[in-house]
Amino acid sequence: MAETPATPARAFRLGVAGPVGTGKTSLIGLLCRELADEIEMGVVTNDIYTDEDAQILRAAGVLEIDRIRAVETGACPHTAIRDDVTPNLIAVEDLEADHGPLDLVLVESGGDNLTATFSPALVDAQIFVLDVAGGGDVARKGGPGIARADLLVVNKTDLAPYVEVDVERMLSDASDARDGGPVIGLSRHDRASVDALTDWVRRMTAAVREGRHTPVDPGPMAPHSHADEDGNVTVHTHEHGHGHDDLVPGRAV
């Protein structure tokens, strides 16, 4: 009797993280535009107080409006992608219940610091996005997202001449920081780079579907601080088992 191909119980969850303004929403819009005809997709965005990124994607018409959901984190977005993933997990599960079976759900972290990483409890793989406008040295500085995300994207390569960045050098520094792990220089104006990105996502989607991919935690974020409305600064880390519950004003936890 012919074997029925195994159907995965749920969609491949792909996180997109990176500093503010590097092009995470644009990259997700690009992937929807390029792949929605061949892959069943959904999107979840994270912002502190708004659903602006979801609105941008809906307005761009890249995907059916109800397939784009927003999580308003109410706190720094990395809390929701690293410490308490529940609101995001619920958003992904709701999407799948309403539109499933889906092949791929893209989860965007709100713009955050250079070391924001997703928890493997939330995503199966993650893309970390830098841009050339952030400076040619950024890739060399490393950090868990740069060093160990499943894919590093150096975006907006079309802007390199204006910000005096040597793209080849930045890509080779990035590759060194990742011990040869995949790096793609991307510009929405450069067709070959868009094809490289969509190929990677296609291959990763197939690998997850066929059980050939094991999620890896890029590692905890570096210690960092937050200031509340009264200007009180709280320093904290994201070691395993320690979340914002452990916040102690004025000292690292």
Ligand SMILES: Nc1nc2c(ncn2[C@@H]2O[C@H](COP(=O)(O)OP(=O)(O)OP(=O)(O)O)[C@@H](O)[C@H]2O)c(=O)[nH]1
């Ligand atoms: N020149 C150029 N600009 C780009 C490219 N990709 C994105 N941008 C622009 O970069 C700006 C920021 O893009 P977003 O996609 O909103 O960035 P983001 O990382 O989602 O931003 P936050 O969610 O606020 O952190 C926008 O003005 C985009 O149009 C690109 O390939 N080339």
Ligand SMILES: [Mg+2]
């Ligand atoms: Mg965004």
